[in-house]
Amino acid sequence: MRKAPGTVARLFGPSHNEEFVGLLIRLADVGVECAAHFRATDGQDLPGIIAFERRADKLVDQIHELLDNSFIMRFDTGSVPVGYLVLKSDTKTIGQIQKLLVSAGATNVATDYRRVDDTHLPVGIVFTVNTEYGFRKFSLPVNLTSVQAVLTRQRVQPKFRSVEQAARVAWRIVKDWVEAQLAIIETEMVTLDQVMLPYMQDDSGETVYGLYRGQQLAALERG
Numbered sequence: 001m002r003k004a005p006g007t008v009a010r011l012f013g014p015s016h017n018e019e020f021v022g023l024l025i026r027l028a029d030v031g032v033e034c035a036a037h038f039r040a041t042d043g044q045d046l047p048g049i050i051a052f053e054r055r056a057d058k059l060v061d062q063i064h065e066l067l068d069n070s071f072i073m074r075f076d077t078g079s080v081p082v083g084y085l086v087l088k089s090d091t092k093t094i095g096q097i098q099k100l101l102v103s104a105g106a107t108n109v110a111t112d113y114r115r116v117d118d119t120h121l122p123v124g125i126v127f128t129v130n131t132e133y134g135f136r137k138f139s140l141p142v143n144l145t146s147v148q149a150v151l152t153r154q155r156v157q158p159k160f161r162s163v164e165q166a167a168r169v170a171w172r173i174v175k176d177w178v179e180a181q182l183a184i185i186e187t188e189m190v191t192l193d194q195v196m197l198p199y200m201q202d203d204s205g206e207t208v209y210g211l212y213r214g215q216q217l218a219a220l221e222r223g
Contacts, residue, residue, distance in 0.1 A: 020066055027059045090164075093171040094122055100178050101127055104185055104192045112139070121167050131193045137201045138193075140178075142170040 034052035041048065098109045112124035124141040148166035159165075181195045193200065198209040206214075 020063070023059055023063050023066065027056060027063070030056045030059065090122060090167040090171040093168070093175050094125065097125060097171070097175050097178055100175075100182055101125070101192075104182055105129060106138075106192065112141075117163065121163065122171070129193050129196070131191075136193060138196050138199045139201055139205075139207060140174065140196070140199050142167070142174055144170055147173075 030052055034049065034056075037045065037048055037052065043049075094111055098111075101109050106127040106129055108126075108128040110126050111122045112126055113120045114123045115121075121144060122142075123144060124139055126137065126139050128135050128137055144163055144166045147170045148161060148163055151161045151166060151169070184190050184195065185192055198207060200208045202208075202211065
């Protein structure tokens with residue numbers, strides 16, 4: 001049985017270019033076949049046309065899946081930075097992050113939602129890690145307001161500046177970051193609680209970084 005590649009191997013995996021080109025060619029072929037069928041039947045075979053449409057939809061889904069699973073870097077394409085072209089929903093990406101955390105030993109993994117305007121959006125992932133000092137809770141956040149502000153400041157097209165798109169971008173960045181941390185963990189250089197230390201919570205729900213920041217601000221005020 002072939003062993004699935006580890007986190008490190010995935011970071012240096014093969015290019016998807018050939019597969020992407022192949023899917024585009026197949027999609028174009030379906031379009032040509034559909035046009036020929038439409039002419040041959042004088043547009044009277046509606047079930048046949050729908051069958052072609054369904055074939056095309058499946059290929060489009062595969063293309064989106066391939067793009068979504070590719071490692072996307074932020075290079076300017078002249079209109080929209082590539083890193084902002086996130087095609088799948090944030091919900092799917094969050095599920096992928098949760099699976100990554102579970103594979104690293106996290107338990108009680110859940111999504112934290114907050115009301116933004118008239119909808120509830122995912123703003124963090126909470127989980128538990130069994131450390132050498134016992135079970136500890138962690139809260140990995142995303143700042144949708146900051147991401148949306150960056151999209152606006154960098155003059156991304158208006159249709160890509162919505163809070164929903166900001167959520168997709170934010171969670172995709174978090175996914176890439178988590179995968180990178182798991183690569184370090186896989187090499188046994190660090191543990192999960194080490195790389196997630198800033199997000200560890202005390203009994204009141206305050207994070208380690210939050211406590212540190214509070215202490216530093218208090219020290220500055222004291223002079």
